[in-house]
Amino acid sequence: MAHLPHLVTDLGLILGAAGIMTLLFKKLKQPLVLGYIIAGILVGPHIALFPSIIEIENINIWAEIGVIFLLFSLGLEFSFKKLVKVGGASSIMALVEVVVMLLLGYLAGKLMGWSTMDSIFLGGILSISSTTIIIRAFDELGVKSQRFAGLVFGVLIVEDLVAILLMVLLSTLAVSQQFAGSEMLAAVLKLAFFLIVWFLAGIFLIPTFLKRASKLMNDETLLIVSIALCLLMVILAAQVGFSPALGAFIMGSILAETTKAEKIEHLITSVKDLFGAIFFVSVGILIDPAMIVTYAGPIAIITVVTLVGKFLSIAGGGLIAGQGLKTSIQSGMSVSQIGEFSFIIATLGLTLNVTSDFLYPVAVAVSAITTFTTPYMIRFSEPLYRSVEAVLPARWIASLNEYSSGAQTINTTSDWKLVLRSYAINLVVYSVIIIAIVLLSAQYLNPFISETFMNGNMGDLVTTAITLVSMAPFLWALAVHHPQEEAQGRIWANRNYRSLIIVLEFARIVIAILYIGFLLHQFFSVQVAILVGLVIIALMGVFSKRIQSFYIKIENRFMSNLNERERSEARKLHHTLTPWNVHLTSFEVPATSVVVGRTLVELQIREKFGVNVAVIERGERTLMAPTRHERVLPNDKVYIFGTDEQIASFKEFIEAEATRTSDDELEKEEIKLQGLMVSSDSVLLHKTIRQSGVREKTKGLIVGIEKNGQRILNPDSELVFEEGDLLWIVGSPWRIKQLEATKGKEHV
Incomplete structure (x- = not known):
């Protein structure tokens, strides 16, 4: 009988156990990651009921390959442009959470008598939430379209980047065995330097290479080339002194800017799933169930710290960013778990021989518990908000709402x-x-x-x-x-x-x-x-x-490569929607355009120019087939469908600047969301929005009205103002105050 290498035997055990657990956990509708970890525990050396892995060292190599492909795939979904588009609110929330959880993790470790290095790594493990688990939970609960979900996705993007930075800093700290501010600063600057170099060189060279070689590439060739590029960047990152996972992430994010991104992501999915399964099974193999029983107390403490600390830090960050009480609580309840990056950071501590053996299984146990609690916490976030709102004093609620409204300030760029x-x-x-x-x-x-x-x-x-x-x-x-x-x-x-x-x-x-x-x-x-x-x-x-x-x-080559993916998508849309002598094009609405602040029905674009507004892009939102009451705002990207002549005529119209009425308007003004109460002697009393002249007097737009305890968003122009109505106006604060000061002067 021919000798079968242990590597093949071990790989067969891993994939066999993973396959069985995949079917079981699919049936139970539980995250597959937990199934893989349990499969690893069953075929690991600590349980004798099933055949066990023989050469764990070889499995560690497969696991490292799994980390590389996990990070490469994450980079393909990441894209530097996504980071740029992440709002300030998500960034504030993510940074508050990371700082708070790093501190809480360190303090929890020290209070339990752990070493300094174990406590520091525990803080890193607890600071990053699980992208995979959250996205799956959002899908199952049907909340992806809600406002807080968009904020959470932004938080996850920032966290992924912070996790990469944490891996570099923790590696530096592990090597030096002391917290040296100069070494940490040098590590951060070194990381920033190489990130910029790799990104600029990658965007300049790789899209051009893929474009020129596209005729020679079928699916097989593209898969091989993309994996080769990934591994070359892994080698380069290791040569420079960074982790291989960082190189994989960087190459993925570079390829995410190319026209081949979706194709590569599709081709690499099977490879990522295979090696990802091996990685998570290897996580389970390294767990000693007896150690989990021994450290049940610390596991319970860390679980509570994770659930409470992440909720409070994200909710607090949301309130600081002016996102309102409800959105902040929902966001905080959504990210109260740890996952993939936590395993990678725990593995890093073991690889560098700077953390104790118990930290790894403790982290996995906490991840398993918080994974199970995630759907329930998301589901109970709204009831929790209602309970908190009922308990808080009305004055506090009013202050939070006022702060949230004031945070929605649009500052003109000087x-x-x-x-x-x-x-x-x-x-x-x-x-x-x-x-x-x-x-x-x-x-x-x-x-x-x-x-x-x-x-x-x-x-x-x-x-x-x-x-x-x-x-x-x-x-x-x-x-x-x-x-x-x-x-x-x-x-x-x-x-x-x-x-x-x-x-x-x-x-x-x-x-x-x-x-x-x-x-x-x-x-x-x-x-x-x-x-x-x-x-x-x-x-x-x-x-x-x-x-x-x-x-x-x-510069032209770089910008062409950077924007090629968007142009390609626009061309696809163009070819899809142009069966006649018409085409789809887009315009960005200048802040000074005559169309700003007016609804589509007021503009009568179809009647005047013969074109149709197909789509409006507003930041990260995409308004498909906007209604006639949709208002056009500054910097909106408007997609127009029409002939060349119609579009040229509309272009002149949209680029025309609004008529200025005084020299004062030549200066750029601060724009804020400001409230105005309709009193008994108000000039606005018993007038409709159209009759009131608010637009002309304040150079602003009424975006909402609180009437008889009800909130009306984007009110109809025929709505009549009554005493006690609270108007929310986006406009110049001093002009709004000037209108408020005219009480009684014009009222008859």
Whole structure:
């Protein structure tokens, strides 16, 4: 009989047990992750009822591959653009939760007498919620369309990124065995540096490669190429000193910006499911049931800390972010569990030999308990809100509602904000690129040229020349390029600010010169570096137009690759909806457009221009087939269906600015949601919204009315104001107060 390797036997046991548990847990309608963990416990070395795994070391290798594919798949769903679109509220809630749970986990560990490292890792384990479990629970309970669900999804996206950062920080802490602020800061800066380099290089190179090779790729080839790219980034991350999982996550997030993202995600699903199952079974294999019994007390304590701490931190973060009591409580009740990343962080502690053996099974036990409680907590979130609302004093409820309304402030973007933000982004991005080019040149290019072609000063000169040519476009962009030229021109028109603009421009040039010196100092003495630097600056001035042209090509390629996925989706939509001589196109509504604040029925777009409004995109919301009463708001993306002539006519209309009535309106105003009470002597009393002239007097929009204890959102223009009505107006605060001050003057 031929000898069968233990690896094959062990893999057969793992997948056999996982398959049986999958069927059982599907029948019980429970999360499959728990089934995999229980399967691992049954085939692990601690239970003799079933055949046991022989070589656990080999299984650990399979498990590490499972982590890589889990993180790669998560990166494909992540997308850096999703992070950019995550609202400030979700970010605040996620950061509050992570900080609170890190602190609570550490304190709980110390109070139970655990070591400092065990307590720190416990805080990391408790700080990240389970994306898989929450999404499954939302699907089963049918709450994905509710407002709090969108906030929770944003929280999960931020948490995933924080988890990656935590893995880097915990690894650094485990190696140094002490909390050194300088080392932690260095680790964070190193992570940020490589994230920017990998993302910029990846977006510039990989979409272009996939596009040009698309004719040669079938499903099999695309699967192999995507896995190869993933593993190459894993190798690169390991070489730089980061975890392999980080490299997989980064490559997934880069591929998420390409037109092949959905296809790759579909192809990789089976591979991810296979190795993911092996990973979660391996989690169970490492659990000693006797240890869970021994540590039943700490498990119960940590479970309570998780459930209560996550609820209070997320709910508190929601209140701080102005999301209202109901939404905050629902969000807090939804994320009270730990999951995949918690296992990965626990595995990291074991791999680095810095945590005790009991921490891993304790974390898994807490995850299992909180997974079972998740659906019930989501289901009871609304009853809990009603109970809390009934207990809280009316004054507190009113204060919370007022704070929540005040938090919905829309601030107009000033020219200074645009210019300073563009300067900051330019400085960070181009500095990272230039430093990366210099370091690559010093570490790899110079040794290669010296060993292969020429050494000594001649080799240094050739290296410097090649590096400068590579740096030149980015040096020009750092020192000269104006991404917000119009805004800067408007600031320059004000003589009071010209000196500040000159200082900013001078600072950019000085920083560019310092980077040239940084390069030259790698190969030459200070005196030679200064002399050569002056010559280089002069040459860059001579060839400025060519350098500019080359940079513009690089920028256009990058932006084309970055936005190719959206353009591809728009083209698909275009081809789907254009059977006649018409097509679908989109316009972003300028803040000064005449259409802002008006309903579709008021605008009469179909009657005047012959086009149809098919879709309105508003932030993360997509309004399909908007009703005639839908109002158009600033920065809405409106999709229009019509002929070229009709669309051109509509384009002129939507881009026309609203007529200004006074010089004061030339200045940008603060816009807030503000309440106005209709009193017995109010100028608004017994008038309809249309008759009241609120729009003209406040340059604002009535978005809601509280009438007789009822809240009316987007009220009809024929609604009549009565005494005691509370109007909610989005507009200029001083204009609204001015209207309020006219009480009795116009009332008859």
